[in-house]
Amino acid sequence: MLNCTEQIELKTEDFQDALVVEATFTNEFKKHEIKLSRTFRLESSDVIVEENADVKILDSKNNEYVFQDTGNGVYVSNLEFQALKDVTYQLIINTTDGTQYVSTEELLPSEASIDNLYPELVNLGDDYGVQIFVDTNNNLGDAQFFRYEYDETYKLIAPYYTGMDSKLINVIEGFDGTIHYDVSIFPNPEMQEICYPTNYSGIILANKDVVTGDQIVSFPIRFTSHNNYSVFKNRYSILVRQYVQSANAYNFYRILKELQGDDSVLLDNQPGFIQGNISSTTNENKKVIGYFDVSTVDSKRIFFNYKDIGIDIPPYIIDCDAQTFDKSETDDDDNQSLQLYNYLSSQYTVYDHPDDSTIYTVAKRNCMDCSVFGTSIKPEFWED
Known part of the structure; x- marks a missing residue:
């Protein structure tokens, strides 16, 4: 309490533009994805995606697999295919500025389930x-x-879901500091009970x-x-997905983990330059961050x-409380009308209001609407 902190805005002093590649190719028979973006300055929070690149994978049997730009830096293969044993694979990227990036040839490791x-x-x-x-x-x-x-x-x-919302209307501030207002209560289809x-x-x-x-x-x-x-x-x-990697791929991700911590991926928090297995064939000064990872994969899902x-029933994701006010009570010592106004001006909305009553019960909006935490669309894989 005797000290204060001063926020320091970080600024880039020596910035080097580099291509960022996220490419894991597996033994799954499917349309595979590759993500391309660019490094960005510390003072920027926007991801810069690499658009309209020519992306393909070549194998040692002279097969070519072409990837299409689908937007947001995501490239998807035109055909379903999979990595096969004893076949080498190479990633080739040609960007719109005329630069070509090529990976080393990679073999599929052993499988593990x-x-x-x-x-x-x-x-x-x-x-x-x-x-x-x-x-x-x-x-x-x-x-x-x-x-x-x-x-x-x-x-x-959401424990207090009603499908109803509220807002303050007809607000008039008096010269004596009093506030007069009405409360409008209405259905809000955007509020969700299950997310x-x-x-x-x-x-x-x-x-x-x-x-x-x-x-x-x-x-x-x-x-x-x-x-x-x-x-x-x-x-x-x-x-959970389990990838079996080569020693070189493992070392790349180990260094990346040490630099970034546990909660980031390439697009979220870009580190300094890490040499992977991709380089430019047209300009050795062009840097690329990323790794063309050819891995076997197995996955498993559980519900519980x-x-x-064996734990007690947990609480809701945030603390939920309901407060009741009588809007007609305006006594200076306990001005419930002013308290109700202050609550409805913040993160609260009306949870219960009997007809023709001056009694209002309010609750935190996030206790009546869970959509701030996640989608209300039930996943296809979900089992109740």
């Missing part, structure tokens, strides 16, 4: 909570380097050091503290409720 994905209550230092673990198959063979990703989705139900927020992982890596025998057992993927049990309140799902892991 996820045998089990499960939650357990655990103690983690001074904290305790729910840990999601993964077990692989018990015959990893040559698979030694692993990268994991997860998408977690949970069902959220499905989704969170995404950062970089999670494992190598042969965590292998027990010829298997990875109880590798921790996601820890949720008991202070954040709200994600398990109604229903929770997590999808708070009862399945």
